[in-house]
Amino acid sequence: MTSAQHADEPALLPAPPPELPAPYRTDARLAMQQEARRFTAEQVKPIADEYDPDKREMPRSLLDELGARGYFGIMIDRAHGGLGGGVFEYTMIAEELARGWLSVASIIARGQGLGTEFPDDAKRAELLRRSARGRWIGAAGFSEPDAGSDLAAVSTRAELDGDSYVITGHKRWIGNAKAADFIQLLCRTSDPEPGEKRSAGLATIILEKERDAFPPGLTGTPIDKIGYHGFLTWDLVFDGVRAPAANLVTDSGAFRDTQKWLNIARVHTAARAVGLARAAVEDSVLYLQEREQFGHPIGDFQALRFTLASMAARVEQARAFYRQVAHLLDCGQPCERESAMAKLVATEMAVDVTGDAMQLHGGNGYTTERQVERYWRDARLTTIFEGTSQIQQKIIADSLLPRSPLS
Ligand SMILES: Cc1cc2nc3c(=O)[nH]c(=O)nc-3n(C[C@H](O)[C@H](O)[C@H](O)COP(=O)(O)OP(=O)(O)OC[C@H]3O[C@@H](n4cnc5c(N)ncnc54)[C@H](O)[C@@H]3O)c2cc1C
Secondary structure, eight states, X not given: OOTTOXXXXXXXXOOOOOOOOGGGOOHHHHHHXXXXXXXIIIIIHHHHHHHGGGTOOOOHHHHHHHHHXXXXXXXXXXXGTXXXXXXXXXXXXXXXXXXXXXXXXXXXXXXXXXXXXXXXXXXXXXXXXXXXXXXXXXXXEOOBXXXXXXXXXXXXXXXXXXXXXXXXXXXXXXXXXXXXXXXXXXXXXXXXXXXXXXXXXXXXXXXXXXXXXXXXXXXXXEOOOSXXXXXXXEEEEEEEEEXXXXXXXXXXXXXXXXXXXXXXXXXXXXXXXXXXXXXXXXXXXXXXXXXXXXXXXXXXXXXXXXHHHHHHHXXXXXXXXXXXXXXXXXXXXXXHHHHHHHHHHHHHHHHHHHHHHHHHTHHHHTSTTSTHHHHHHHHHHHTTTTSOHHHHHHHHHHHHOOOOTTO
């Protein structure tokens, strides 16, 4: 019971959890949503509340639990041990997990069949099965010190030497790199010929590795972040790291494939941002009932009620939009512009809404005693990774407005 309650008063009302609306509702989806919600409340959030303040990595037992529930294989077909869902189910579960801890909603993206695109059918099938169980968890190695928004500038080299590639270069921001079973690397095997696009010569190599170790020639240094704790983010220097030639899984289409992967990743980020903003709304609903000033619960003050109303409306709006784009992706539409729009809208919303929640919490919001500061720190990242807000605006604008030849 809180200071604002008396013995004969009902317990504080939590915010009502959002239900799947009719057009998307199926029994299977409802059951998945309920399970993810329960799991988040009982296991994910308590661990986040304990581990995040000390910047600790999530425990192996939590990863095992995610694997046992099939969350690394939501989009993998049932024949390979996955849940057989699509982008809709993936983002729906990601929102639930992000309500507890952003990092948990993020780590599931390192399964979902990532790093399984080997031409050998038997190997691909085996890796898909491992991916679905959380036994083939990867790291996405795209960004570099001088290639962030501009991925075509990737300069890490992979040179063929006999039956292996020798990798030399520098990657930055690579989440989960040491704990991973593999790193999916965007590398340069050749330079573009005159007249070719700058992205020509980029290839994808799957670097297989042991968990919790780096292979010979690879040095990693963790980057000290202000949030997004739960797994480490690495600066990686490659000095002659070897990968079998068969691990080059995409040659000329690597850049295009990366962009396609990013369309799903951006809707996933939108869902994660909605999860964080929803957490901020739910915590605010409780706090507005709990905290008293001027002899009233502060939730009686209309200014704060209106702030809460606008926060909740913006969360619903962003959720409706990302669900629509997830559904369209499942229908086979490319949705490059729509994914960019969903990410832009949801992540900017999450920054505003978590900031508003901090304001509603007054001084208590600016402490580590409450979780609203975690939502705010983590939401701040969502407008930066998977392409910044400006890059989403660039994608949207380029699809709407041709450039003049002089620009
Ligand atoms: C915590 C964290 C985790 C990450 N995890 C991963 C990961 O696991 N794997 C991975 O590969 N990468 C990862 N990233 C990298 C992330 O995707 C990049 O940080 C992001 O794409 C931005 O690149 P940058 O940091 O180099 O910024 P820059 O590209 O240098 O951008 C700096 C500023 O310039 C703006 N800008 C750049 N180009 C344009 C333009 N054309 N028009 C207008 N504005 C522009 C940007 O919006 C930004 O405001 C992570 C980053 C962070 C911070």
